[in-house]
Amino acid sequence: MFIAEIKKFIYKRILRKKYFRKGSCKRCGACCSRIYVSHGKHTIDSEEEFESLRDKYPFYSYLSVEGKDDIGLIFSCCNFDADKHICKIHKMRPGICRRYPDEFVFSMGACLSDGCGYSFEPIEKFSEILANIEKKPLKNCVIFTDELDTDEEET
Numbered sequence: 001m002f003i004a005e006i007k008k009f010i011y012k013r014i015l016r017k018k019y020f021r022k023g024s025c026k027r028c029g030a031c032c033s034r035i036y037v038s039h040g041k042h043t044i045d046s047e048e049e050f051e052s053l054r055d056k057y058p059f060y061s062y063l064s065v066e067g068k069d070d071i072g073l074i075f076s077c078c079n080f081d082a083d084k085h086i087c088k089i090h091k092m093r094p095g096i097c098r099r100y101p102d103e104f105v106f107s108m109g110a111c112l113s114d115g116c117g118y119s120f121e122p123i124e125k126f127s128e129i130l131a132n133i134e135k136k137p138l139k140n141c142v143i144f145t146d147e148l149d150t151d152e153e154e155t
């Protein structure tokens with residue numbers, strides 16, 4: 001219990017995380033293909049823009065355009081060996097791949113690939129958040145409870 005509380009404190013207060021990452025990589029390679037690339041506040045959707053950015057960001061040089069949909073261009077990484085199911089530059093892979101999946105990508109609207117071995121669990125359960133709010137109600141915020149409803153019915 002004590003260790004769990006320390007872990008929670010480190011994740012929440014020091015690392016500023018909202019989720020615990022659970023599980024492990026099953027080496028399916030799904031996250032190395034069908035990749036969208038976010039740049040600034042938008043998803044890259046034109047090959048001209050991608051070409052102009054490719055020289056500035058080393059990771060982009062590994063990507064090739066596989067298609068396009070309503071979200072943007074769809075890329076795959078040339079470093080994934082589909083036969084052996086390994087990253088050919090595993091020891092030298094970019095930071096974004098080392099950290100993947102990081103909850104940051106979800107704040108940008110991404111989601112885990114189907115069948116990914118990882119999952120995310122909120123550090124604070126909804127019941128804990130609700131209990132904290134009830135202890136310190138937000139200004140200008142009314143929390144309706146069964147009790148309040150009962151009072152209103154009686155008047």
Ligand code: SF4
Pocket residue numbers: 024025026027028029030031032100101113115116117118
């Ligand atoms: S999708 Fe998940 S399980 Fe598959 S390679 Fe990527 S991180 Fe690993």
Ligand code: SF4
Pocket residue numbers: 031032062077078079080081086087088089090093094097
């Ligand atoms: S560099 Fe390796 S881990 Fe990163 S996307 Fe490419 S194949 Fe996947």
